[in-house]
Amino acid sequence: MSGPANEEVAGGREDIALPQYPDSLIKSILRSVKTIAMVGASGNDIRPSYFAMMYLLNKGYKIIPVNPGMAGKTILGQTVYGALKDVPAPVDMVDIFRESKFAPEIAREVVAEKDRLGVKVLWMQLGVISPQAEQIGEEAGLTVVMNRCPKIEHGRFSGEIGWMGVNRRVIDNRKPLLFGRGGSVKNNCH
Secondary structure, eight states: OOOOOEEEOTTSOEEEOOOOOOHHHHHHHHHHOOEEEEETOOSOTTSHHHHHHHHHHHTTOEEEEEOGGGTTSEETTEEOBSSGGGSOSOOSEEEEOSOGGGHHHHHHHHHHHHHHHTOOEEEEOTTOOOHHHHHHHHHTTOEEEOSOOHHHHHHHHHSHHHHTTOOOSOOOOSOOOBTTBSOOOSOOOO
16 A cells, blocks of 8 residues: 655645555454554553553554563563564564654564564554655565554544544444444444
């Protein structure tokens, strides 16, 4: 899936267009992925990566934290690895929780380990946009997603984000349809 493109804008500066992905692609990824290596996971319970990791663990995903400063320790009961080369297989998706400037090098590491680990998806968190990392991943046959959070996307598609006070523009007291399971907001009239 091709994402952002560089374009010249008024003033002669270069901006990056925000990537757009069809909901069907995001849903497919979240349904098929079982194990996620989270590069840049933090043991600090006020960091976004900590919240994302806790949420995804609670939703049944296996999360393998990668953080060289915490190698050998644990985050939320999960052993932390210092580098992707140390992570045990299988890994379906690598989630980059680092600044955009680090994404190309991490993408190269993912490509170097993709066959051993079985990686199919390179995902970059909110605010992480790197056309270079995208190109590295896509040229290696990976599905690449940038500037998205799997926690937020899961919540959005499961309906939980609506339970958390986000305006869905729907007045409904029924539990939303969760990835095709659970409660239903469909009209069941015959």
